[in-house]
Structure formats: structure tokens, C-alpha cells
Amino acid sequence: MYAVEVHNLRKEFVRRDSRLHRRRRVALKDVTFTIERGECVAILGQNGSGKSTLVRLLSTLLIDDGGSAKIFGHDAFKDTRPVRRLVNRVSVEASFFKKMSAAENLAYAARFYGMTPKVTRHAIPEILERVGFPADRRGEAMEHLSRGMQQKVALARALLTSPVLLLLDEPTTGLDPRSKLEVQDFIREMRTLHDATILLCTHDMKEAEDLADRVGLLDRGELLFLEPVENVKRRFGVDTLEEAFFAATGRTFEQEDEEDRDREVFA
Amino acid sequence: MSAVMPRSQTIKHELVGLVGIVERNVYLTKRYFLWDVAFLLWTIANTLTIVFIARGVNVPVSQQNALATKFLVGGVIWAFLGIIFEIVTETVAWERWEGTIEYTFMAPVSRPVHLFGMGVYAFFYGILRATILFFAVVAFIGIHLHHPNYGAALALLAIASISFIGIGMMCAVLPLISPEKGMQLGFIAQGLMLVVSGVYYSVSVLPHWMQWISKVSPATYALRGNRAQILNGAGLAWADVWPLLVIGVVSIPLGLVTFRAGERFAKKHGKLKRSG
Numbered sequence: 248m249y250a251v252e253v254h255n256l257r258k259e260f261v262r263r264d265s266r267l268h269r270r271r272r273v274a275l276k277d278v279t280f281t282i283e284r285g286e287c288v289a290i291l292g293q294n295g296s297g298k299s300t301l302v303r304l305l306s307t308l309l310i311d312d313g314g315s316a317k318i319f320g321h322d323a324f325k326d327t328r329p330v331r332r333l334v335n336r337v338s339v340e341a342s343f344f345k346k347m348s349a350a351e352n353l354a355y356a357a358r359f360y361g362m363t364p365k366v367t368r369h370a371i372p373e374i375l376e377r378v379g380f381p382a383d384r385r386g387e388a389m390e391h392l393s394r395g396m397q398q399k400v401a402l403a404r405a406l407l408t409s410p411v412l413l414l415l416d417e418p419t420t421g422l423d424p425r426s427k428l429e430v431q432d433f434i435r436e437m438r439t440l441h442d443a444t445i446l447l448c449t450h451d452m453k454e455a456e457d458l459a460d461r462v463g464l465l466d467r468g469e470l471l472f473l474e475p476v477e478n479v480k481r482r483f484g485v486d487t488l489e490e491a492f493f494a495a496t497g498r499t500f501e502q503e504d505e506e507d508r509d510r511e512v513f514a
Numbered sequence: 515m516s517a518v519m520p521r522s523q524t525i526k527h528e529l530v531g532l533v534g535i536v537e538r539n540v541y542l543t544k545r546y547f548l549w550d551v552a553f554l555l556w557t558i559a560n561t562l563t564i565v566f567i568a569r570g571v572n573v574p575v576s577q578q579n580a581l582a583t584k585f586l587v588g589g590v591i592w593a594f595l596g597i598i599f600e601i602v603t604e605t606v607a608w609e610r611w612e613g614t615i616e617y618t619f620m621a622p623v624s625r626p627v628h629l630f631g632m633g634v635y636a637f638f639y640g641i642l643r644a645t646i647l648f649f650a651v652v653a654f655i656g657i658h659l660h661h662p663n664y665g666a667a668l669a670l671l672a673i674a675s676i677s678f679i680g681i682g683m684m685c686a687v688l689p690l691i692s693p694e695k696g697m698q699l700g701f702i703a704q705g706l707m708l709v710v711s712g713v714y715y716s717v718s719v720l721p722h723w724m725q726w727i728s729k730v731s732p733a734t735y736a737l738r739g740n741r742a743q744i745l746n747g748a749g750l751a752w753a754d755v756w757p758l759l760v761i762g763v764v765s766i767p768l769g770l771v772t773f774r775a776g777e778r779f780a781k782k783h784g785k786l787k788r789s790g
Contacts, residue, residue, distance in 0.1 A: 260784050303787070306620045310781045331622035342613040344538070346545035351538075358534020359621035361527035388545070404617075 248320050250412055250444035251282040251305065255314035258300050274300040276468040277314065284319075287438055287445040288473065289459035291452060291488065293500065297468040298448035299338075302416045305446070306336055318412055332360070335410035339417040341397035345390040349375060349400045352389060353407055360408040367407075374403045379429060395426030402433050406441075413437060415447045419454060427454075434458055452488040452500070462488065464495060471495045531623035535631030539601070542608075543639065554643060557596075558650050561589035564714060565655055580745060582657050586648065587741045588713040591733060594644040594671065595678055595704055601636035602682030603700040605629060606689040610787075619786055625777065626770055629686065633679035641671065661747035669750055670739045673758045677732035680765025681707070687776030690785060707733050732761045 258275040275297045282288050292298045303309045305316055307327040316323040318330045343352045350371050357367045375385060378399045389397060398418065405413060415434065419427040431454065437443045449455055455462050456476050463473030472479060472495070480486060483494040492500045543550060568582035605628065609615040618628075652659065685703050689696030710724050711717070711733035717725055728734045739754035780786040 300784075303616070303784075306616070308616055308620055308781060308786050309784060310778065328622060328624075331620055334620070336617075336620070338616070340613055342617055344542065344612050344614060347538075347541050351541045355534055355538040355541075356617065356621070358537065359531050359618070359623045361523075361530045361622075363530055364533075 248284075249281040249317070250284040250286065250319060251280075251446065252317040253281070253305075253314070254279050254316075256301075256304065256311060256316055257313035258297075258304060258309060259312050273468050275304070278465075278468075278470045279314075280463065280470060280473050282444055282446060284444055285438070285442055286461070287434070287447065287459045288461050288463065289447040289449060289455035290463045290465050290470075290473075291450060291455050291492070292448070292465035293450060295467075296465045298450075298465055299416055301465070302336060302338070302414045302446070302448055305412075305414055306334060307331055333411045334414060335405045335408050335412075336414035336416060337398075337401045337405050337418045338415075339420045341389075341394070341401045343389040343397065343400065346388050348386045348388060349380060349392070349403075350385045352400065353404055356404045357407050362407070370407060371403075374407050375400070378403045378406070378433060395422050395429075398422060398426060398430060402430065406433075406437065409441065410443060412444045412446070415445060415449075417449055418447075419449070419451065431458060450500070452492075456488060464492060466496050527622070528624060528627045531621075532627050532631040532634070534623075535628060536635045539632070539635040539639070554646060557593045557643070558647055558654075561586065561593065561647060561651050562654060564589050565651055565657075569655065579658055582655060583659065583745050584741055585714055586651055586657065587744055588708075588737060589651070590644050590648050591737055591740065592704075592708055592713055593647055594640045595708065595733060596701075597640035597643055598633075598636045598675065598678045599682045599685055599700050599704045601639065602629065602632050602679060603686045603689065603697055605632045605686045607697045610689065610693060616787055619777075625773060629683050629770065629773060630679075632686075633675075633682065636679065636682070637672070637675045640675075641668070644671070659744065662745075663743040663747045663749060666748065666750045667740050667743040670736060670743065670754060670758075673755060673762070674732050674736035676762030677758060677765045680762060680767075680769040681732070683766070683769025684772045686769075687773045690776045690780040693785065707731050710734070711737055713737065729757075730761065732758055732765075 256275055256278045257273070259271055259273045261269050261271050263269050278301065290298055290301065300309065304311060305318065305323055307323055307330055311324055318333055321329045323330050344355070347355070353371045353374070354364070354367050357370070362370065372382065372385065376382065380396065380399050380403065384392070389400070392400070419430050422430065434445060434447070435458065438445060447455065447458060461474055462476050462479060464471045472482070476488065479488065479491050483491045485491050485494055489500055565582050565585045568578050568585055571578060571581060573581070606615065609618050651657070681703065685700035688699045692699070710720065710727045711731045712720070712728065713733070717728045717734060720728065735754040735758050739751055742748035742751065777786070
């Protein structure tokens with residue numbers, strides 16, 4: 248059984264410009280791929296390429312417009328309850344109740360996964376310590392913490408619930424170099440110590456190359472390839488993933504036009 | 515890999531989730547304590563503006579007292595209902611504002627338990643505020659109460675809360691559909707419900723067609739019953755209880771179905787996210 252099995256997955260968004268005029272944007276076009284248990288797969292893509300839409304579909308936060316997605320054999324759109332027990336995510340925004348402390352935010356998240364106060368009394372300090380969060384700041388409101396610190400709490404939240412599948416949506420974007428390395432180390436630890444399957448969506452090519460067994464390229468909703476980095480380079484006869492992106496799309500990775508930005512707003 | 519749990523474990527899991535929602539609201543109330551105090555003072559001032567009208571009416575003191583109590587019960591129910599609607603509606607609105615909505619809605623807790631948790635907290639918090647409001651206004655204006663039946667009043671409010679929470683669930687869906695204006699629409703629902711329920715007057719003064727609508731409003735029975743209990747020391751009247759139970763039994767499933775439909779709409783159209 249695959250950890251993730253996505254077949255011809257399609258999602259489009261409709262926005263109303265005026266009373267009569269609606270615009271459609273296809274966010275994902277018949278995306279198909281699988282992920283083995285324990286594997287780390289990175290999906291690269293520009294802004295608006297459909298990475299976040301893919302993560303939100305697999306997180307049961309969106310309903311598809313065609314195709315299928317299974318998480319450990321459970322339908323991500325019809326059988327959401329078991330899927331939710333297996334999946335957790337870390338996204339670009341840490342997303343916490345800002346007035347609540349790290350410990351309170353973690354307790355809130357943990358209760359949803361059936362963890363009682365008796366369990367979290369010990370588990371939360373332990374987990375915060377493991378991600379390098381200072382003990383004397385556990386009771387401090389999240390709004391007083393730096394972005395890097397908040398992201399550590401986000402990682403602790405994901406780790407606390409022992410997810411079997413971890414969805415990472417640009418978890419290091421906007422972090423300082425040191426925090427970025429700490430987050431990347433944590434991702435490695437999740438794999439080695441917790442046997443977690445990881446889907447990492449990023450636009451950091453080096454990060455993808457360093458962490459993932461296979462790298463995929465999502466371009467304007469289409470998955471152009473998903474294979475080990477060496478295979479990608481060999482296939483396009485290039486030395487870097489940047490060059491592979493150019494060879495596959497005819498554009499540089501940094502080159503985004505109005506349509507890409509529009510697509511980002513839509514999704 | 516299977517994530518299907520046995521039934522007993524599922525129930526325990528859901529109960530822990532419910533505790534989590536109540537606990538989170540307690541944390542937030544602690545953090546926003548001074549704001550809540552300020553909001554309570556505003557509510558007291560607002561209620562006083564209504565209750566003072568009774569003091570200006572040219573009738574004997576005993577009648578003034580009865581009129582003030584009638585206004586006060588209306589003001590307290592208005593405030594109580596406001597809190598219930600506000601907190602249940604915040605199921606979506608607050609989470610979206612904080613940016614936690616995606617994490618909460620992808621968590622393995624059923625939506626009825628999620629909404630019920632909000633309702634449970636709303637009830638207890640609403641009762642606490644209503645009690646402070648009631649006694650603050652009584653003390654400020656100097657209303658003389660003769661043998662009020664507080665126990666019965668509390669019990670009736672608890673029964674009415676089932677319906678209020680059910681209607682609150684229906685309103686909670688509005689911020690899912692319209693992130694910008696959905697929350698305000700909840701206030702409209704609250705106002706409409708109270709205007710047909712005789713909030714500061716008897717239902718009999720309403721036009722005939724409004725009197726018919728008042729029959730399906732739970733606030734009508736809560737107001738009527740609470741007034742009798744505070745003014746005359748009456749007990750729980752079955753005539754008030756059974757309509758509240760019937761409306762409650764209908765409104766809770768209707769609230770859940772409405773919320774589920776709204777959530778489905780939001781998931782289809784990508785509205786279940788922080789930026790709306």
C-alpha cells in the first residue's frame with residue numbers, strides 16, 4: 248500500500264469578478280503520483296504552481312474536481328476522519344492563537360488528537376525541548392516570539408501528534424539561515440526516528456535536493472516529472488535543478504508573470 | 515495503515531477534543547480579560563439606558579419596579595443571546611483571523627463535537643456575564659425583587675440555550691461563506707429574533723403576522739418564562755419548556771446540517787483558509 252496515491256487529481260477555482268462575470272483557474276491538472284511509506288518527496292514549483300492546493304487537498308481542506316487521492320488507502324475526500332488522524336502539516340505561516348502561549352497552543356492542538364491534560368503535561372515540555380525551544384519562554388504569548396521561534400513551535404505541534412504523513416508547505420520560507428538549518432535537521436529526524444512519510448512543497452531547490460529521495464516539478468498545475476534528482480539531471484542533460492526547470496518549462500525559476508501571480512491569488 | 519479506532523476510543527477521543535475547545539476558550543478569555551471587562555461595562559451601560567426608561571414613566575413605584583424588571587430581563591436575554599451567537603459564530607471567524615482555521619478544520623475531531631464545544635463554553639460564559647449584568651443593574655438602579663426564582667430562571671435559560679446554540683450554528687456558517695461580512699449577519703439574526711420575541715415589550719403589541727413568527731422563536735419562551743420567574747417567583751412552566759425542547763430538537767440538527775453544507779461549500783470554493 249502506498250502512503251500517498253494520487254491519480255488524475257484536478258482542482259479549479261472560480262472567482263466572481265462582477266455580478267455576471269466569473270473566472271476559472273485550473274490549480275491542478277490531472278496530477279498523478281505515488282509516495283512510498285517512509286519516503287521523502289519534494290515538490291518544487293513557483294508561486295501559484297499548485298503546491299499549496301495539493302497540500303490542502305491532501306489535508307482534507309479542499310474538495311477535488313476530479314480524480315482521486317488516497318492516504319494509506321483511505322480516500323482523502325470521502326473517508327476524511329482516518330486521514331486526519333494520519334496527517335499533520337507545517338506551512339509557511341506558523342498559524343497560532345497569538346495571545347496564547349506556545350504550551351497553550353500545543354495543548355489545544357493535542358486535544359484534537361485525543362491527548363489528555365495528563366499526557367500533555369509531560370509531552371509538551373519534552374517536545375519543546377527537542378525542537379530547541381527555550382523552557383523559560385513556554386508561557387510567553389506567541390506574538391512575542393520571532394518567526395523562527397514560532398516555526399519551531401509549529402514543528403513541535405506536528406511532532407506532538409506523531410503524524411504518519413507530514414505535509415510541509417514551504418516550512419523554511421522567510422526563516423534566517425540558522426533557523427532554516429534547524430528546521431531541515433528536524434525534517435531529517437522525523438524521517439529517521441519516526442518513520443514519517445514526508446511531502447515537502449518548496450521553491451528552494453537546494454533544500455529539495457538535500458532532503459528528498461525524489462523531486463517533482465509542479466508547473467502551472469501540471470506535474471512535469473517526479474524522480475530522483477540524478478535521474479532528472481540525466482534526463483535533461485543538466486547539472487542543476489534550476490537548469491532542469493528551464494529545460495522543462497522554457498522559463499527561469501525566478502521568472503513569474505502576471506498569470507502566475509494571478510494563479511497564486513486564486514488558489 | 516489503518517487509522518480506524520474502536521467506538522469506545524473514538525468517544526473518548528471526541529470528549530478530549532471537546533475539552534480542548536472549552537480549554538482554549540478559557541485561555542483566550544484569560545488573555546483578553548480586560549477587554550472582556552470593558553465589553554461587559556459597555557453591556558451594563560447599554561442595559562441601563564433601557565432600564566432607566568422605566569424610572570421615567572409616570573406610574574406608581576411598584577409598577578415602575580415591575581417595568582424595570584421587565585426591561586432588565588429583556589436586556590439580560592439580549593446580552594446572553596449575543597454572547598452565545600458571538601462565541602458560536604467565532605468557530606470560524608476567530609480561527610480565520612488568527613490563521614489557525616486550516617489546522618483546526620483538518621484535525622480529527624467531528625464537527626458536531628467541535629461546534630458543541632463552542633456551545634458549552636458559550637453557555638457557561640454567557641451565564642456568568644448575564645449574572646453579573648443582572649445584579650449590577652439591580653444594584654445600580656435599586657430594583658426591589660420579591661422572591662425571584664433564580665433556580666428556575668437558570669434552568670429555563672439552559673433549556674433555551676439548546677435552541678440558541680442550534681441557531682448559532684446556522685449563523686456560524688456565515689463567515690465561511692462570506693469571510694468579510696458573515697459575522698455581522700449573525701448580529702442581524704440575533705436582532706431579528708429578539709424583535710419578534712418581545713424583548714422589551716409584550717408579544718401581544720406586535721402585528722399579527724409577527725406574533726405568528728414569535729411562536730417559533732425560542733427567545734419568546736425564554737423571555738416570558740424568565741419574566742414570570744424573576745417578577746413573580748414562578749417555577750418552570752411546561753408551557754415554556756415544551757416549545758423550547760421542540761425548537762431545540764429541530765434547531766440542533768438543522769444547525770449541524772447547515773454548517774456541514776457551508777463547510778462543503780467552503781472546501782469546494784477554497785474559502786477554508788486564513789485569508790478568506
